[in-house]
Amino acid sequence: MKKYIIKIQETLYKEVAIEGENKKEALNKIKQLYKNENIVLYPEQCDIETSFEIMNEENIL
Secondary structure (H helix, E strand, C coil): CEEEEEEEEEEEECCCCCCCCCHHHHHHHHHHHHHCCCCCCCHHHCEEEEEEEEEEEEECC
16 A cells, blocks of 8 residues: 655636736736735635645555
8 A cells, every 4th residue: 555645736816907018017017916905816706726746655564
């Protein structure tokens, strides 16, 4: 018999439209809105991605 350590990871994500002169400006605006908590990721308002990864395998005696 073996013992496995499995990492379960959930990621919240939301796509937000914003105007800017270029990509950098748009990204900076979004970062500032997020930092100031004008954008908050609530699970019921976001998409969720879930992944599973085997981290370690051990033999059990």
